Amino acid sequence: RSLTSCCVTVFLITCKPPLYMGPEYIKYFSDKTIDEELQRDGRVTWIIEFFANWSPECQSFASVYADLSLKYSSAGLKFGKVDVGRYGDVAKEYKVSTSPLSKQLPSLLLFQGGKEVIRHPQVDKKGRAVSWSFAEENIIREFNLNELYQKSKKPAKGKGEKAAESQFPPVPEEDEGEAEPESKKDK
Secondary structure, three states, rough: OOOHHHHHHHHHHOOOOOOOOOOOOEEEEOOHHHHHHHHHHHEEEEEEEEEEOOOOOHHHHHHHHHHHHHHHOOOOOEEEEEEOOOHHHHHHHHOOOOOOOOOOEEEEEEEOEEEEEEEEEEEEOOOOOOOOOOOOHHHHHHHOOHHHHHHHHOOOOOOOOOOOOOOOOOOOOOOOOOOOOOOOHHO
């Protein structure tokens, strides 16, 4: 009897949760497709999860993200994912640390007109992720999903016209001259 309970305990501690296999409206990107898709149509708002299959936090978040995609996807609001464990160059390009100690996985980035306008978790000046809960209600509130969804259902402007103005402040560009030196820990 104690052997059975011991085996069950070891099983529960050592086994990873299963990968989410349920319904979703999510496009999976590779290192070759993400930039192309973000630039394809400036009228489309993208919410993209940067994840790694080895991350328990990403595995736990998968069903929440899938549910959001089912509730909010439309022609003008789309959900995507890119496996930065597999496509490390994408992680570098979008400044998402894949270190198991970084606390940046998963990361959610919202793009409008092909430009990043918001991300969570946010990163402080020292490159550390600011603690943030990936609860569904936090994502709906912080990414303004209800408003984005309503706007995305309205008739879109013609392809040649400018994309709708963002309700988010622009993400500041990094000043190349004042870049902080990398520490050995970051490499």
